[in-house]
Amino acid sequence: MKEIGMGRLQGKKCVVTGGGRGIGRGIALAFAREGADVAVIDRMGDNARQVAAELTGLGVTAIAFSADVSDETSITQALTEAERQLGRVDVLMNNAGINTHVSLIDMTVATWDEMIAVNLRSVFLCTRVVLPGMIERRWGRIISTSSQLAHKGGRQLTHYAAAKAGVLGFTRSLAYEVAQYNITVNAICPGPINTDMSLVGSPEWKAQKLLELPLGRYGEVAEVAPTVVLIASDEGSYYTGASFNMNGGDVMI
Numbered sequence: 625m626k627e628i629g630m631g632r633l634q635g636k637k638c639v640v641t642g643g644g645r646g647i648g649r650g651i652a653l654a655f656a657r658e659g660a661d662v663a664v665i666d667r668m669g670d671n672a673r674q675v676a677a678e679l680t681g682l683g684v685t686a687i688a689f690s691a692d693v694s695d696e697t698s699i700t701q702a703l704t705e706a707e708r709q710l711g712r713v714d715v716l717m718n719n720a721g722i723n724t725h726v727s728l729i730d731m732t733v734a735t736w737d738e739m740i741a742v743n744l745r746s747v748f749l750c751t752r753v754v755l756p757g758m759i760e761r762r763w764g765r766i767i768s769t770s771s772q773l774a775h776k777g778g779r780q781l782t783h784y785a786a787a788k789a790g791v792l793g794f795t796r797s798l799a800y801e802v803a804q805y806n807i808t809v810n811a812i813c814p815g816p817i818n819t820d821m822s823l824v825g826s827p828e829w830k831a832q833k834l835l836e837l838p839l840g841r842y843g844e845v846a847e848v849a850p851t852v853v854l855i856a857s858d859e860g861s862y863y864t865g866a867s868f869n870m871n872g873g874d875v876m877i
């Protein structure tokens with residue numbers, strides 16, 4: 625799918641966590657095509673640097689950081705430095721995440737804690753770094769990647785679905801707090817998207833998921849990123865506390 629940049633994010637300073645591959649990379653590219661300068665943060669630093677190089681090739685400023693979004697020191701340092709180098713952060717895309725499939729009966733506390741730390745705690749850690757600057761400037765966009773599983777749940781996914789549902793609660797609550805500063809807070813809830821993450825899970829799980837999907841196929845990264853550009857842009861100014869469901873009809877709400 626071809627995206628045509630119309631400069632809808634011209635001059636905006638954006639951060640994408642988990643931007644080293646998959647959905648995050650697609651969003652970072654879409655931001656850059658619309659004229660934004662972008663900081664790509666990923667615990668896979670080489671991937672982040674590679675994506676930043678791709679963005680630079682599009683004519684914008686792009687910087688890369690290797691950091692762990694679940695680690696307070698690591699992510700605070702990276703975001704503070706990103707903010708310093710970009711001059712400010714207008715758009716924070718909380719996208720980094722992990723997925724594992726484990727029945728609750730077999731789940732260790734460590735597995736549960738890691739899932740909540742990477743997929744939910746991270747959203748709090750990242751947001752609180754960039755929020756003061758957004759409040760000062762009276763403009764900001766906080767966007768987080770939840771999942772259709774936040775609505776629907778899924779077998780062997782209690783930890784993942786709980787974390788992603790937590791992201792929606794965070795989004796709706798913060799939206800109330802910061803609306804007065806012209807800052808919007810929204811979430812996206814993609815259905816199954818063809819990325820490395822979608823390789824997690826058994827062939828049976830995938831077969832069942834395909835049967836459940838009205839559109840009968842997994843989505844593509846290019847079917848997620850345009851909505852994020854809309855939310856991040858000035859055109860998205862009246863969305864807040866919302867969740868956007870590009871999910872192939874998996875959950876119809």
Ligand SMILES: NC(=O)c1ccc[n+]([C@@H]2O[C@H](COP(=O)([O-])OP(=O)(O)OC[C@H]3O[C@@H](n4cnc5c(N)ncnc54)[C@H](O)[C@@H]3O)[C@@H](O)[C@H]2O)c1
Pocket residue numbers: 641642643644645646647648665666667668671691692693694719720721722723742769770771772813814815816817818819820821822
């Ligand atoms: N692919 C799907 O079907 C799907 C569906 C719904 C939601 N999501 C969500 O979309 C987001 C992106 O997923 P994806 O499919 O692109 O997966 P992916 O595994 O391809 O990419 C995730 C990226 O996040 C990075 N990351 C993971 N843990 C990190 C950490 N602790 N610190 C910093 N970076 C970290 C990884 O290195 C990777 O580059 C995730 O939040 C995921 O839960 C994915």
